Amino acid sequence: MSELSFMEKLLDGAEVEWKALEEVCDFKNGFAFKSSLFKESGLPIVRITNVDGKNINLSDVKYFDPSDYRENTASYKVCKGDILIAMSGATTGKIGFYSHENPAYLNQRVGKFLPKLETLNNRYLYHYLLSKVEKIYVIAGGGAQPNLSSSALMEKIKIPVPFPDNPAKSLEIQAEIVRILDTFTELTAELTAELSLRKKQYNHYRDQLLSFEEGEVEWKKLDEVSKKISSGGTPRTGISEYYDGSIPWLRTQEIDFREIWDTGVKITEAGLKNSSAKWIPENCVIVAMYGATVGKVGINKISMATNQACANIDLDDRVVNYRYVFHYLTSEYEYIKSLGTGSQTNINAQIVKSLKVPIPYANDPEKSLAEQARIVTILDKFDTLTTSISEGLPREIELRQKQYEYYRDLLLSFPKSEKRGSLI
Structure with missing residues (x-):
């Protein structure tokens, strides 16, 4: 059975x-x-x-x-x-x-x-x-x-609480649900441990490739190599007309050194219009500015809106490769986080604009972009192994997580009535 x-x-x-x-x-x-x-x-x-x-x-x-x-x-x-x-x-x-x-x-x-x-x-x-x-x-x-x-x-x-009047039966059901769900979490934990080793390898090669001697590069502020750096906004909560729409709306907890293809919350056109949230184009490098994820970096692969805690960097592709900037800012995570102030160590848009990135062969844009592309090609291979949701371990972990969530929701979605009936 x-x-x-x-x-x-x-x-x-x-x-x-x-x-x-x-x-x-x-x-x-x-x-x-x-x-x-x-x-x-x-x-x-x-x-x-x-x-x-x-x-x-x-x-x-x-x-x-x-x-x-x-x-x-x-x-x-x-x-x-x-x-x-x-x-x-x-x-x-x-x-x-x-x-x-x-x-x-x-x-x-x-x-x-x-x-x-x-x-x-x-x-x-x-x-x-x-x-x-x-x-x-x-x-x-x-x-x-x-x-x-x-x-x-x-x-x-x-x-x-199943069978509230039959404690033994209730605990039996709860224990079986736990056994099934714990099986999925244990498998995910094993894969995550292996992934952690892969990430250490990626960090090693990234730090080597992005370490430059004095005079090898020109350091430029992000503000100098970007078309625009902006933040977003939050539609007023408690107004149903502003949420559960079709516009992807990014929060900082969803930024975690990877590509962003979707968001957990969607807002409506009314929510966008009546807040500081605004559309940003795909392939912006996004830096979290507030809270527990401050300093983390991501790339939006679809057009979306964000909350005000996101610094959205639309880079000038005539000067820099956006993935080169992504890898570099990722390597600077601890430094960026250290710039925060206050009880939640927040940073602001001005700090982000002032961050400097190394530009190789700055006086020769074609040669510079070629060198950036070479570095990106190497780092992307490692990045794919550690963050891609379409290949390798990350894909397996994502599938296991979805499998866990499917069974969790199935097993815990008790109807709000006295009788349950079939799970199907």
Whole structure:
């Protein structure tokens, strides 16, 4: 019997009760750690930049030693198995599962769910919340810098509990759904680990090809080699006529060192007209200016609009190859991010315009473009291996992710009625 047939039989006629998150969970916001408390070692502090979907990423963390602080910080501790959520910035609404053996601490812009029902499987809750990321983002107000209210989250998101009057049966169903979905996530994790090794190889060759000796190139500001550098805007949230249209509208959380062929949110002509959002042509190099993704770079492969947190660089193709600029800015990610200011380390359009790129043979445009094209050809081969959604590992990961999302939505789309019926 196939997995699907088994689940159809298991769920056939299942009674479902929809419960608000506040009925099945408590919620805890993190702690406002002062920078003076940061240490070189200790327990890591989980920030919104570490909550990027699925397992919590503990790269680029600050540390904290609770023995240095008088207040009891035990309630802010995160342990293996905890479900976390980013509450503001570009990663708002993203869910993370803390799978590390050693504990950590939450900062104030990350929250954790505390299931309070013995009849709720923690991984079942995790998978369900993953399916609601876009809805949570809307609850947070959308826009360039959304902020999520814990009370709105706990009231508006509802969890389907199968067979609420039969705890044993309910947990059996939840466990089987978790087993199937975890199988897909484990396969994706293995592919992602291999992809990480490929990316290190790409970074090595990129840094070699884009390192120049004094006098080999002329450094020019992006403003000097562009037709136009602009930002976008956000249609007013809460006005239905502005959203669910046909115009792709890019947010910074969708910028991740790759080509952009579609967007998670679409706006209408009315939304475009009544905001600062505007069409940009294809093949702009786009730099994220706000929040958790600040400094990340992408290329839009279709015409689209963006929010105000995107710097959209329409390059002059008589001077520079847009993919050459993309690779160079990608190599400068850490530097660009370091230019940010404020609590969210934002940069602005003026900073982007002032960024310099190395132009080989600047006095001979034809020779310059030929050299840029040579470098691009080499780097694109590595880039295809690490970011292309049509070839290699990225394609396999994308297919696995779509397969996971298909089964997740199928298995968790309980009808809002007393009886379920067939999954087909």
